[in-house]
Amino acid sequence: GAVVSQHPSWVICKSGTSVKIECRSLDFQATTMFWYRQFPKQSLMLMATSNEGSKATYEQGVEKDKFLINHASLTLSTLTVTSAHPEDSSFYICSASLRLGLRTDTQYFGPGTRLTVL
Amino acid sequence: GENVEQHPSTLSVQEGDSAVIKCTYSDSASNYFPWYKQELGKRPQLIIDIRSNVGEKKDQRIAVTLNKTAKHFSLHITETQPEDSAVYFCAASMEYGNKLVFGAGTILRVKS
Numbered sequence: 765g766a767v768v769s770q771h772p773s774w775v776i777c778k779s780g781t782s783v784k785i786e787c788r789s790l791d792f793q794a795t796t797m798f799w800y801r802q803f804p805k806q807s808l809m810l811m812a813t814s815n816e817g818s819k820a821t822y823e824q825g826v827e828k829d830k831f832l833i834n835h836a837s838l839t840l841s842t843l844t845v846t847s848a849h850p851e852d853s854s855f856y857i858c859s860a861s862l863r864l865g866l867r868t869d870t871q872y873f874g875p876g877t878r879l880t881v882l
Numbered sequence: 883g884e885n886v887e888q889h890p891s892t893l894s895v896q897e898g899d900s901a902v903i904k905c906t907y908s909d910s911a912s913n914y915f916p917w918y919k920q921e922l923g924k925r926p927q928l929i930i931d932i933r934s935n936v937g938e939k940k941d942q943r944i945a946v947t948l949n950k951t952a953k954h955f956s957l958h959i960t961e962t963q964p965e966d967s968a969v970y971f972c973a974a975s976m977e978y979g980n981k982l983v984f985g986a987g988t989i990l991r992v993k994s
Binding site: 855861873 | 916918923924925926927928931971980981982983984985986987
């Protein structure tokens with residue numbers, strides 16, 4: 765159980781275009797989803813936290829107008845990289861967690877999306 | 883905010899030996915500490931976690947210890963095998979809100 769999928773697994777796009785990445789929890793309802801970015805040989809950096817039906821909370825330094833997050837249902841969150849530039853090239857990973865009462869359970873990670881902007 | 887430091891950045895051990903990775907955290911309110919294993923190009927996989935109401939947890943060859951007073955926790959892998967080679971990340975969070983702050987990672991190489 766607790767499977768998270770991401771689509772696409774990799775994408776190459778031209779500079780200036782927008783790219784949408786989907787994150788789905790396949791066998792559980794995720795009250796919270798998280799979006800991370802990971803540069804080569806570096807750690808995971810949290811970009812934003814999204815709760816179903818509400819606006820995402822962005823980490824300091826992350827442009828909300830550039831990285832649009834929509835969490836339309838308890839099983840789907842999307843990240844749209846708008847007007848992508850080469851410096852946005854990275855490994856984007858989502859995770860999902862299930863809240864049990866006041867506790868939140870473990871974060872389960874998606875397989876990641878490799879974005880390359882030419 | 884929370885800050886997690888992880889050491890060492892790389893660790894090479896001989897197959898069969900033990901490996902220890904240490905992390906320290908800054909926010910005394912943190913009370914959930916997971917460890918993830920990530921192979922190249924793949925998703926982080928939870929290998930063990932510990933909550934602040936216990937000092938140690940073990941799962942076969944893997945154990946985690948937590949010292950709340952000193953604000954540090956450690957991952958112990960015994961009888962290492964080549965398939966243990968990967969990048970290991972520690973993380974810390976306050977359960978309510980569940981925002982994980984990750985350490986920088988440790989590259990573990992198990993030599994056969």
